[in-house]
Amino acid sequence: MRAAIQPGEDETAKAQRRRLTRRLVAVQEEQRLRLSRELHDDLGQMLASVALELHSIRADSAELDARLARAAQLVDQLSTRVHDAAWSLRPADLDRLGLRASVEDLASMLCAQLGIPCDVDLEALSRPLEPEVALTLYRIAQEALTNIGKHARPSRVSVTAHIWDKRLRLTVEDNGDGFDGDVAPGSRHLGLAGMKERLALIGGELTVETAKGKGTAIYADVPLPD
Incomplete structure (x- = not known):
């Protein structure tokens, strides 16, 4: 025999699902915030330091200077992408x-x-x-x-x-x-x-x-x- 559905059970279940979904969204945003800070504060600062070192190095040949300049440019681009990624996760x-x-x-x-x-x-x-x-x-x-x-x-x-x-x-x-x-x-x-x-x-x-x-x-x- 099928159990009778009491009035309000559907609404109660819906409310419970909404609360659970809101909690899941909140947890997701907390994770986004944590990852954003790690990208910006940790990885971003490390890349900035590497870029500063590369920009300050001068080699003994034009070829090596050009390669260092290219490496510094790539690090600068990577830093920009990391910043953009962190910003999109949690501005x-x-x-x-x-x-x-x-x-x-x-x-x-x-x-x-x-x-x-x-x-x-x-x-x-x-x-x-x-x-x-x-x-x-x-x-x-x-x-x-x-x-x-x-x-x-x-x-x-x-x-x-x-x-x-x-x-x-x-x-x-x-x-x-x-x-x-x-x-x-x-x-x-x-x-x-x-x-x-x-x-x-x-x-x-x-x-x-x-x-x-x-x-x-x-x-x-x-x-x-x-």
Whole structure:
């Protein structure tokens, strides 16, 4: 005989799963922070020391000087990559400067790399937010802008935040290639799924508007406390 399902059991199970998932996300972010610090503080400093030594060495021949210069250049490039990797894992600015400055940096870096204009209005992100909410919105902006850089080929990008009806909305838009939401899922779709899951954990919601050749708009809405 099948056991009767008591009212509320489904909701209780869902709540337990949400708590477990949030804890897993928190653990993941703690690991990201630890790895970021190790990359930046330990490996980054070691590479900086090696680069300094290489730049100061002068050999007895032009050939060796050229090889040392090349080695120093490679170490400099590696240092830059280590810094970028540490920053993407857990940007120091998020803890030091806050969400607004961190998202502005993300948008500025992308638009500088693409050589395109960037419209930024993130005053709404200056208000105090729970650390979990701030981190989630940062990750949404990071994933959305990464997708733009990889896939969109836009001539303009817009990143804005506004408060309406007791909700905070972060919007990332581009006028690039867009995509067909009906096609088989690819890497971008997996990224969107991850954004939706992250937002759901804090009671938020993700909306995507896109079409082939029509650009893409991503709206991340999170509730604000009364």
